[in-house]
Amino acid sequence: MGVSGKPAELLEIESVLDDQVPVIRRFTGGGTVIVDHGTVFVTFICNKEAVPNLQPYPRPIMSWSSSLYSKVFQGIGDFHLxxxxxxxxxxxxxGNAQSITKNRWIHHTSFLWDFNVQNMSYLKHPKRAPAYRSARSHLDFICRMKDYMPRSTFMDKTVEATETQFSLRPIQLEAIRTCTEAEFCPSSRFLTNEELEAAAVALQ
Structure with missing residues (x-):
């Protein structure tokens, strides 16, 4: 869930606790998503001057990313932001989320490549929902990317589109871990059962 998300408003806490579903509060904004092997993440971590003429504010960054993905999904499934x-x-x-600091910004997207229908029952209908949702249930509101394009095609096209903006080179995760001397203190964290139980009690 996003940094300001409230578990009691977003999760079916009793089911989450009964099934021992881990809940992570991430450091970026945005809504709550179910994450499993069917989720594909794409993240841009940029210095503020990395994209020429891009103002480091939520709407300009969102518009920029939409323009990039328009190349990925050109001619496929009536793609829109x-x-x-x-x-x-x-x-x-x-779904998109961001975090913006003085000199850098991060924009990441959780793509629903596939999903388990049963897992959607862990989510409540959020109080704040986009108008175009029109009070639809989760299953009526979302769709699977795999019904529109192969996963490998999505990966290849995303790399191609990103190369129009940046110079890319592949790197292994272990290489990143070994090349930095700075200690990493993550601000995203798992919520404890006690925190979830307290949220459920407060709702009663």
Whole structure:
């Protein structure tokens, strides 16, 4: 869930606790997503001057990313940016979140390549929802990317589109871990059962 998310408003806490589903509060904004092997993440971590003429504010960054993904999904599924979501037609398949500091910004997207229908029952209908959702249930609101394009095609096209903005080179995760001397203190964290139980009690 996003940094300001409230578990009691976003999660079916009793089911989450009964099934021992881990809950992470991340350091970026945005909504709550179910994450499993069917989720594809794409993240841009940029110095503020990395993209020429881009103002480091939420809407300009969102517009920039939408323009980049328009190349990826050109001619596929009536792709649009709608109220900070990526959609095919009227169905969401990508959620976005950001964090912006003085000199850097991060923009990341959780793509629903596939999902387990049962897992959607852990999510409540959020109080704050985009207007285009029109009070639809989760299953009526979202769609699977795999129904529109192969996963490998998505990966290749995303790299191609990103290369129009940046100079890219592949690197292994271990190489990143070994090349930095700075100690990393993550601000995203797991919520404890005690925190979730307290949130459930407060709701009663």
């Amino acid at each position: 709608r109220e900070n979501d990526y959609v095919f037609g009227n169905h969401k398949f990508g």
